[in-house]
Amino acid sequence: MEKVISIGKQNFASLRENDYFFVDKSLFIKSWWENGDDITLITRPRRFGKTLNMSMLESFFSNKYAERQDLFEGLLIWKEEKYRELQGTWPLIFLSFAAVKAAKLEDAKIQIKQQITRVYEENRYLLEGNILSENEKREYVNVTMYMGDAEAAAALNNMSMYLARYWRKNTIILLDEYDTPMQEAYIHGYWQEFTDFVRGLFNATFKTNPYLERAVMTGITRVSKESIFSDLNNLQVVTTTSDLYADCFGFTEEEVFAALDDFGLKKNRELVRQWYDGFIFGKHRDIYNPWSITNYLKEKKIKPYWASTSSNTLIGKLIRMASAEIKEKMEDLINGKEILVSFDEQMVFEQLDHNENAIWSLLLASGYLKAETVEYRGIILKPWYRLCITNLETAGMFNEMFRGWFELSESDYGRFIKAFMLGDLEAMNYYMNKISLTTFSYFDVGKEDSESTEPERFYHGFVLGLMAEQAESYEIRSNRESGFGRYDIMMIPHDYRQNPAIIIEFKVCNRMQKETMEQAVQSALRQIKDQNYETELLAIGIPKERIRHYGFAFNGKKVLIGQN
Incomplete structure (x- = not known):
């Protein structure tokens, strides 16, 4: 009989109690314990079992589960006699920042303080008897969602001390989805102030805490040491390119x-x-x-x-507003190619606006790209990653993202595509000009001369949108030999009897030479002819009469399309 699959259940004890479908990852417990690291940070993409594994660690080590050996009977870890004796023997603190999502700094702090307050509520038995002094009891009851930042920073350190004193054993701390509020802080513009708060909390909890036995943190990204871990020298970081725990998640x-x-x-x-x-x-x-x-x-x-299961807001924004080079690499990825790039796997959120290569770190950590190989080159062993799209599901995610870029002018974009495929030049010009007026600034990063960067950024966004829109009917190639102004698009139909082959050449009007848009269009069309772009199409058997030529000329936000 098939086991019942409970979608979204991340509570280990509940899964085991109800005998729901469960893939045995219990040897992760042994691997982690025997590695002996003080603090372990494990990064994996979302929905990869991080929370369930943390719940499993809690059920195994926490003395709250001292009488729950039944949860592990039949699992691989239970074959180890040593670990049967360890089960349920440690004081343990388990927090999650998964729900810390706020548009304002103060709200984010309150949400974290709520998580800390919950830990205090769960352990109110500590207030009984003489384990805590009267001063400590007063401090205990003052731990609320409205406590000050200094009190919040010290709270988990204090709780570790209280638990260690009561149980005569140091405390294990588990922190799940530690980086969720980091991404929110970056997106909503309070990154620096928030990291000051988190750095103090992490320092007191993980660095200057003599009552800490061991700790595990999980998240999607490896936030840079300088941002929040500057004082932690005892941190073992396990990323997607690490061999440690490689088969424990997923x-x-x-x-x-x-x-x-x-x-x-x-x-x-x-x-x-x-x-x-x-x-x-x-x-x-x-x-x-x-x-x-x-x-x-x-x-x-x-x-x-x-x-x-995710809006991909941050990733979509970074790719959309990225340079031509980043978008060109995305074109290669969408076409099933690999790209070779170098970057730091640490996420330096404050550098995302300045160091575009950070996007590759985010895409790799998020699971949208995979590293086929990692090579370390030169004297300083600089890492070079050979990346490609992970699978069909993630390829579809990118396609939806690129389509979404034109939602601001969705009806106009759809009508343009229809006119484009029908060869209706008048309608193409009408709708493309409406699209450009709506979306040009949407692709502009706003940090360079807009007159020179907007057409190029729009062009690359248009190419990616076209790839996403016509992937089922066409193989789309972007020829990038000499920089913007000489780019072309070649659309090779899967069946030329149903859809024509299309060659597009883009030009920006040369203002120094006072070039008109009509002249730029004719220049684009001449280039298609002079460079014999049709040769490749003719060679694969597409008749000349089934090949269309289009020239696109840009002058600011105005567009003129011509055909021959």
Whole structure:
């Protein structure tokens, strides 16, 4: 009989009590304990089992579960006699910042203080008897969501001391989704002030805490040491490119295929692999996204389950407003190619507006891209990452993101595409000018001369949008030989009898030469002819009469399209 799949349940004890579908990752407990690291930071993409594994650690180590050996019976960890003796023997603090999402600094602080207050409420038994002094009891009851920043910073350190005194054992601390408020702080513009607060909290909790046994933190990104971990010298960081714990988060192919067999879906192995495989953690390949696999097992339908669970606001903004070079690399990725880039895996949020390569760190950590290889070059062993899109599901996520860029002029964009495919030049000009007026500044980063950067940024956004819109009908190639003004797009139809082949050349009017838009259009069309761009299409059997030429001329936000 198939086990019931409970979607979204992240409580380990509840899963085990109800005998719901569960992939045994209990040997993570042994690996982590035997590594002996004081503080471990593990980064993995969202929905990859971070919270469930943290809940499992809590159920295993916390003395609140001292009588719950039944939760682990039958699991791999229970075969280890030593670990049977460890289960349920430690005081433990478990917090989550997953819900700390605020548009204002003070609201974010209050939400974190609420999490700390909850820990105090759960341990009010400490107020009984003489374990705490009268002064400590007064401090205890003053821990509320409205306490000051200094009191909040010290609160977890104090709780560790109280628990250690009561249980005569140092405290284990688990902090899940530590970086969620960091991203919110960056998006909403209070990053610097917020990191000052968090740095104090982390320093008191993890650095100057003699009552800390060990700690685990999880998140999506590795926030830079300088931002919030500057005082932590005892931090073991495990990223997606680390070998440590590589198979502890996400499902291995062996685990996925066993589940498919159990649910009568063995024949769909290859389809599931194409859609949901592809994640690489360290040297461990063929890691599957658990959220999509569990949803697929339940619904038995291929859908973009994981890609649909996030708005991708930050990533979309960074790519949209990025330079031509970043967008060119995105074009290569969408076309199934690999890119070679160098970046620091640490997320320096305050540098995102200045160091564009930080986008690759965010895309890798988020799981949208995978590192096929990592090479360390030169005397300083600078890391170079060979990246590609993870799988079909994440490719679909990018396509939806690029389509979404034109939502400001969605109806006009749709009408332009329709006119474009019909060859209606008058309608193309009308709707493209409406689109450019609406969206030019949307693609402009606003830090360079807009007259020179807007057309180029818009052009690359347009190419990516076109790729997303016409991916089912066309292979779209962007020829980038000599910088903007000589770019072209070649749209190769999968079936030329249904859709024509299209060559597009873009030009910006040369203001120094007082070039008119009509002259720029004719220059673009001449280039298509003079450079024999048709040759490639003719060579693969597309008749000349099924090839269209378009020249696009830009003058500020005005566009003129011509055809020959």
